[in-house]
Amino acid sequence: MIDEKYVKVTFYLNQDEDGYPPVNYESVWLKKNEQGEYELDNIPFYIYGVSKCDVLAFQENKGEFVVSGVLRNNGHSTMRVYMNVEEQKINVISALQLLGGVTNSANASPLFGLDIPPSVSIPDIDLFLKDKLDEGILDYEDACLQHTGIDEKRLKECKALTNIKYVNH
Template identity: 30%
Template structure:
């Protein structure tokens, strides 16, 4: 997340389609954003459930009937990738979210955790060593540390994998 006071940020609502398996486990997610213009914001945190969105992306917004800002489309991608990691409670990391963040920190990767869902959302900057990040994700999966999903990745990410 950018180093900006929360008082300078607004909340933006994103509606989500829940699939037949109940994923994601919520029908909406709100995210912090910095206002760029009346109809544009820059996302200032990592999405837990919104697909196709990453930290730093510019998003078009509208106000709903209650005055809430609602994200409608990504206008400009900032180059960050978003990957979600769920550590296995019975695995070597014992479901510990901080241990997941600690595993990725040496690669310059940050993220946010949501304890209620046992989920980490990783923010992978455009200058990250994508092969090393993908390698660690796969290694952790193969070793029974976690499962993961790609929430928003680039062509460079796909090529590195």
């Protein structure tokens, strides 16, 4: 294929009837691992069904690399958080980081992605987010759930949003 350590790839996205996501594509970086596979190296912003460190397949199309599917999930979960109370954003991000989450926050945007590594307790993060939701500080959604022990109904709802093909599943 190619012999680059990092490859920028594009996901093409379908907008729903409300025009979400507000873009029709998202570009992300893949990093070549020791096995020669390419893993997602950042937190997806609008993509459903993939998380950081997932192994992806891609192909060249008219001079750009386009994701063609997921080869393997690697256990991270992804959520999206929308801040209703902007002045609480720093406190929320700090608390999520103390719980083990990783964020991709742009200062100007109320929306950010949250990566939850496999070693982190998703119930602790859920409890924190639910408390902040109940307080009206934020809204959040599941973008890709890979942790064990998550309610089956919630997993089904999340999988229904997936907009990427799984190659080996």
